[in-house]
Amino acid sequence: xxxxxxxxxxxxxxxxxxxxxxxxxxxxxxxxxxxxxxxxxxxxxxxxxxxxxxxxxxxxxxxxxxxxxxxxxxxxxxxxxxxxxxxxxxxxxxxxxxxxxxxxxxxxxxxxxxxxxxxxxxxxxxxxxxxxxxxxxxxxxxxxxxxxxxxxxxxxxxxxxxxxxxxxxxxxxxxxxxxxxxxxxxxxxxxxxxxxxxxxxxxxxxxxxxxxxxxxxxxxxxxxxxxxxxxxxxxxxxxxxxxxxxxxxxxxxxxxxxxxxxxxxxxxxxxxxxxxxxxxxxxxxxxxxxxxxxxxxxxxxxxxxxxxxxx
Amino acid sequence: xxxxxxxxxxxxxxxxxxxxxxxxxxxxxxxxxxxxxxxxxxxxxxxxxxxxxxxxxxxxxxxxxxxxxxxxxxxxxxxxxxxxxxxxxxxxxxxxxxxxxxxxxxxxxxxxxxxxxxxxxxxxxxxxxxxxxxxxxxxxxxxxxxxxxxxxxxxxxxxxxxxxxxxxxxxxxxxxxxxxxxxxxxxxxxxxxxxxxxxxxxxxxxxxxxxxxxxxxxxxxxxxxxxxxxxxxxxxxxxxxxxxxxxxxxxxxxxxxxxxxxxxxxxxxxxxxxxxxxxxxxxxxxxxxxxxxxxxxxxxxxxxxxxxxxxxxxxxxxxxxxxxxxxxxxxxxxxxxxxxxxxxxxxxxxxxxxxxxx
Numbered sequence: 001x002x003x004x005x006x007x008x009x010x011x012x013x014x015x016x017x018x019x020x021x022x023x024x025x026x027x028x029x030x031x032x033x034x035x036x037x038x039x040x041x042x043x044x045x046x047x048x049x050x051x052x053x054x055x056x057x058x059x060x061x062x063x064x065x066x067x068x069x070x071x072x073x074x075x076x077x078x079x080x081x082x083x084x085x086x087x088x089x090x091x092x093x094x095x096x097x098x099x100x101x102x103x104x105x106x107x108x109x110x111x112x113x114x115x116x117x118x119x120x121x122x123x124x125x126x127x128x129x130x131x132x133x134x135x136x137x138x139x140x141x142x143x144x145x146x147x148x149x150x151x152x153x154x155x156x157x158x159x160x161x162x163x164x165x166x167x168x169x170x171x172x173x174x175x176x177x178x179x180x181x182x183x184x185x186x187x188x189x190x191x192x193x194x195x196x197x198x199x200x201x202x203x204x205x206x207x208x209x210x211x212x213x214x215x216x217x218x219x220x221x222x223x224x225x226x227x228x229x230x231x232x233x234x235x236x237x238x239x240x241x242x243x244x245x246x247x248x249x250x251x252x253x254x255x256x257x258x259x260x261x262x263x264x265x266x267x268x269x270x271x272x273x274x275x276x277x278x279x280x281x282x283x284x285x286x287x288x289x290x291x292x293x294x295x296x297x298x299x300x301x302x303x304x305x306x307x308x309x310x311x
Numbered sequence: 312x313x314x315x316x317x318x319x320x321x322x323x324x325x326x327x328x329x330x331x332x333x334x335x336x337x338x339x340x341x342x343x344x345x346x347x348x349x350x351x352x353x354x355x356x357x358x359x360x361x362x363x364x365x366x367x368x369x370x371x372x373x374x375x376x377x378x379x380x381x382x383x384x385x386x387x388x389x390x391x392x393x394x395x396x397x398x399x400x401x402x403x404x405x406x407x408x409x410x411x412x413x414x415x416x417x418x419x420x421x422x423x424x425x426x427x428x429x430x431x432x433x434x435x436x437x438x439x440x441x442x443x444x445x446x447x448x449x450x451x452x453x454x455x456x457x458x459x460x461x462x463x464x465x466x467x468x469x470x471x472x473x474x475x476x477x478x479x480x481x482x483x484x485x486x487x488x489x490x491x492x493x494x495x496x497x498x499x500x501x502x503x504x505x506x507x508x509x510x511x512x513x514x515x516x517x518x519x520x521x522x523x524x525x526x527x528x529x530x531x532x533x534x535x536x537x538x539x540x541x542x543x544x545x546x547x548x549x550x551x552x553x554x555x556x557x558x559x560x561x562x563x564x565x566x567x568x569x570x571x572x573x574x575x576x577x578x579x580x581x582x583x584x585x586x587x588x589x590x591x592x593x594x595x596x597x598x599x600x601x602x603x604x605x606x607x608x609x610x611x612x613x614x615x616x617x618x619x620x621x622x623x624x625x626x627x628x629x630x631x632x633x634x635x636x637x638x639x640x641x642x643x644x645x646x647x648x649x650x651x652x653x654x655x656x657x658x659x660x661x662x663x664x665x666x667x668x669x
Contacts, residue, residue, distance in 0.1 A: 136322070136325070136326075146607050148607070148641060148644055152629065152637055246454055246456075247454065247455075251610070266460070273460060273464055273468075274468050280461075281461075284457035284460065287457060288452055291454070292449065292452035292453075295451065295452055
């Protein structure tokens with residue numbers, strides 16, 4: 001009896017230990033994230049918007065370019081939930097199509113911004129000799145007023161790119177590149193700050209002492225540890241890229257007029273605001289809600305992934 | 312202190328040179344031949360040779376950059392080919408409009424942002440706090456132009472015949488007269504820099520109205536500025552409110568706050584004399600950094616509300632490819648920005664000794 005009891009007790013302990021869920025960084029972050037109601041709301045809205053924009057054309061098969069003068073500037077109705085514009089084109093279809101472009105510009109510009117931002121941040125943080133130069137440059141880029149410079153850059157590069165890559169692809173490439181180039185600075189600063197503190201950690205010292213090459217310390221030991229920060233920065237940078245794209249389009253400098261994006265819909269329709277406010281209202285609300293949702297989610301992610309900022 | 316200032320100024324010099332260099336190569340980046348871009352396709356070779364000589368374009372780039380620097384230092388920013396006027400002259404007219412708009416917006420944003428932030432921090436997690444933070448989040452998420460269009464619609468269309476109606480565009484109602492300040496003060500013959508300064512101020516109609524006791528001008532100009540200022544101040548106000556809240560919360564949890572309360576100081580003394588002094592330091596930086604956003608926002612706000620400021624001029628110049636104006640205005644905007652940031656840095660060091668000693 002006593003022997004069997006003695007063997008049973010450790011078994012029980014093992015049983016309960018395996019039952020308890022293994023805690024991971026991401027699992028932990030998810031638990032933390034779910035506690036933040038605004039962040040969950042943001043995530044839900046984003047999922048809804050992304051699904052709506054992707055599945056929209058199948059659920060709502062209306063051609064966004066179909067002109068119907070007889071129904072021009074019609075207010076929202078069952079046939080046209082968002083109303084129609086001055087040429088009788090369906091606003092909902094145009095908003096869905098425009099959302100595809102706005103969101104893909106946001107994602108693509110974010111990728112460029114993250115690539116440049118984390119490279120600069122990593123180099124500045126790890127290589128002391130480069131720190132001052134790179135951060136001066138980052139500060140300079142940050143201090144320059146963006147929109148006037150974006151306008152200048154757009155006006156300079158628009159025509160050559162359009163000639164080379166065609167009207168739509170050229171515009172896409174240029175908008176994305178320019179937004180990305182002007183959007184990497186906050187990421188670089190955040191990554192640098194994190195690298196500076198990681199650099200002094202024991203595991204990095206250990207790697208240095210066993211003779212690991214600098215580039216592989218940066219790539220394999222430091223970069224993975226900055227992922228949390230990069231993810232937060234990426235989220236927030238999608239929001240600012242969408243905002244910048246809509247701003248450029250609103251100023252008539254983004255995509256060509258026949259390509260609807262949320263910003264260019266506003267730009268095209270702003271003169272009809274008094275007669276047909278829905279032509280401006282819906283794209284405006286869509287932009288605002290998307291950016292708000294992404295910002296909520298980004299704040300939630302930051303709290304969830306960066307334990308130091310938890311309260 | 313002086314050493315710190317000297318170091319900051321020295322660090323700003325390369326940035327300023329960088330900006331000069333960028334605006335210098337702007338003209339080189341124009342697709343095609345600069346002569347034909349400036350003078351039109353029909354310019355003959357002789358005309359172009361003369362053009363190259365006149366602007367020193369037949370010289371090596373380094374010497375051209377030297378010429379460019381020399382011209383900028385003497386205040387010659389080239390001509391607008393669209394209006395055939397010196398860019399400097401246009402700047403003197405339009406810069407005041409933007410400065411007036413930006414400074415008023417910054418003032419409104421700072422006052423209300425700090426008040427909101429203090430309220431939110433003091434009653435943390437109360438409905439006031441939640442409301443303020445949602446407002447602050449909305450403020451940074453709604454694009455300036457959406458807010459502009461919607462507020463113009465609300466105040467100029469929906470509320471048209473009510474006392475709340477506000478003009479959606481322009482700077483003055485037709486019929487309101489503007490005089491240069493020098494003329495109103497009975498010194499029409501004044502010349503030199505003093506006159507230049509007065510003329511510069513004259514373009515800020517609110518200030519002009521105040522200085523010349525022209526009540527009608529002041530009231531009308533102020534009414535026209537309400538919507539643009541409201542729109543332009545939303546983003547910095549939200550940022551300042553968030554910053555004030557988080558920085559005040561941080562300070563309030565420190566030991567010296569408990570000491571202050573323990574020794575029996577009253578609550579307003581604790582908050583305003585002990586907490587705020589330290590909590591407002593980061594806010595100063597945010598106020599300074601908002602300036603870039605204000606300049607960017609000014610392009611949109613001025614475009615929506617039909618104000619002829621720097622932003623609007625810049626936008627028009629880009630639409631009409633007026634490279635002289637683009638170059639000159641970019642330079643001035645960037646310069647202003649660097650100088651303001653320098654001033655913010657220095658004021659920050661005056662307020663917080665740890666910065667200059669660290």
